[in-house]
Amino acid sequence: MTRKELIKQIKTKRSFLCIGLDSDINKIPKHLLAFEDPVFEFNKQIIDATKHLCVSYKINTAFYECRGLAGWRCLVNTFNYLPKDIFSIADAKRGDIGNTSSMYADAFFDKESSGLSFDSVTVAPYMGADSVKPFLKYSDKWVVLLALTSNESAKDFQFLESKSGFLFENVLVKSQEWANEENMMYVVGATKGKAFADIRKLAPNHFLLVPGIGAQGGSLRDVCQYGINKDCGLIVNSSRAIIYASNGEDFANAARNEAEKLQLEMAIEIEKIGF
Numbered sequence: 001m002t003r004k005e006l007i008k009q010i011k012t013k014r015s016f017l018c019i020g021l022d023s024d025i026n027k028i029p030k031h032l033l034a035f036e037d038p039v040f041e042f043n044k045q046i047i048d049a050t051k052h053l054c055v056s057y058k059i060n061t062a063f064y065e066c067r068g069l070a071g072w073r074c075l076v077n078t079f080n081y082l083p084k085d086i087f088s089i090a091d092a093k094r095g096d097i098g099n100t101s102s103m104y105a106d107a108f109f110d111k112e113s114s115g116l117s118f119d120s121v122t123v124a125p126y127m128g129a130d131s132v133k134p135f136l137k138y139s140d141k142w143v144v145l146l147a148l149t150s151n152e153s154a155k156d157f158q159f160l161e162s163k164s165g166f167l168f169e170n171v172l173v174k175s176q177e178w179a180n181e182e183n184m185m186y187v188v189g190a191t192k193g194k195a196f197a198d199i200r201k202l203a204p205n206h207f208l209l210v211p212g213i214g215a216q217g218g219s220l221r222d223v224c225q226y227g228i229n230k231d232c233g234l235i236v237n238s239s240r241a242i243i244y245a246s247n248g249e250d251f252a253n254a255a256r257n258e259a260e261k262l263q264l265e266m267a268i269e270i271e272k273i274g275f
Contacts, residue, residue, distance in 0.1 A: 001087050001119045002140075003182050006207070009055040009085065010232050011275065014267035017259060018056035018089065018209070020239025021046065021078065022063050029247050037070070039063075042251075043078045046243055049252040053259040056087040056235050058209075059118075076115040087235070088119045089144060089209070094131075095124030101134035109138045120144050122187060122209075125171050129178055136179055143184050147171050148199065150189025150212035172202045181205040188227070190218020190236065196226035204229060210236045213262070220262070224269040232275055238262060 001009075010016050021043055028042040035041040047057070064075035082088050094104040104121075111117035120142035123132055135143045148158055148168040158168040165173075172186065181203075188199055190212030199208070208227055212218035213236055220236060228234055238258075246254035 001085075003207070005085075006055065006087055007231050009087070010270070013053070013055055013263070014270055015053055015055055015263045016232050016234050016236055016266055016270075017054040017262050018058050018087075018235045018237040019046070019050055019054045019242055019259060020058045020060060020091070020211070020237050021243065022060040022239045023243065024063055025067070027244060027247070029249065029251050031249055037074055037077070039067075039071075040074045040077050040081075042243075043074075044081055045252040046255050047081060047083070049256040050242070050259045051083050051086065053256070053263040054086065056089060056237075057082055058089040058091050058237055058239075060091040060239075079116050079118065090116070090118040090121040093122045093124050093146065094135075095127055096131055097127065098130045098134055101131050102137075105135045105138060109135075109141050120185070122146065125175060132175065132178055136183065139183070141183070143179060144209050145171065145175055145184060145186050147186040148188045148192055148195060150191045150218065154189070169198070169202060172199065176203070181207070185209050185235070187211065190220070190223050193219070193222045194226055196223060200227060200229065205231070205233070207233050207235060210234055211239075213238045213241070220265055220269070224272075228269060228273060230273065230275075232270065232273070236262075236266070 023039045023042055025039050028038060032038040032041050064071040090108040106113045108116050108118050108121045122144045123135055124146050125132055132143060160167045164170055185207040188208045188210055190210050210223055213220055242255050242258045245258045
């Protein structure tokens with residue numbers, strides 16, 4: 001999906017919601033365990049209930065890889081079930097030396113190789129350009145680079161300061177030598193509040209993937225106040241608060257209701273910028 005197509009989806013749906021399919025077989029409703037692939041059935045019903053409210057689905061691959069071959073099959077089946085007009089994110093957080101990163105890129109982008117062809121993948125930049133550029137060889141795909149994350153221990157490294165600023169600021173500046181706003185986004189946690197204003201000074205036009213809304217306590221209002229730009233420029237993710245809104249047979253309807261609440265809030269924020 002191109003930047004232009006993503007922006008069109010946001011305008012059409014009046015939403016910049018991303019739903020995280022962090023689907024844990026130990027947390028899904030028990031009645032689904034009767035299905036051949038309980039997690040895939042869970043994902044299907046969540047997708048069917050929410051696809052009109054979101055512009056993206058983010059699949060955290062760890063929840064599938066931990067289940068071996070059965071998990072990988074579920075991952076492929078879930079990817080294939082995603083609507084093709086919705087931005088797909090493989091939340092894999094890969095980052096290694098060049099040859100290994102090339103294999104990771106093939107794993108998530110080359111359908112003939114792996115059965116997967118996500119629009120984007122999350123990448124850790126700690127090893128520098130060598131770990132990022134192999135993903136950029138796919139000209140029609142996106143890298144979603146970890147910049148300022150929502151976890152408590154992000155401060156252990158991301159706020160280390162040098163003469164050129166905090167480490168996360170250096171990541172933002174240096175990575176723009178490798179790609180631009182047409183094929184690179186940044187992960188910025190919703191819990192970071194006013195830090196979005198500083199980030200927008202360094203990356204004014206890039207899309208930001210924002211986790212941390214809902215269960216992690218991030219504020220959608222703060223994210224929009226400091227992070228929204230003329231093209232919206234935000235994809236805000238909610239996972240647990242939506243997909244685990246109920247553990248009963250009504251789980252899909254409950255997920256739809258939670259997603260709709262966020263979508264309505266997002267529509268108001270979109271109107272504020274005349275988008």
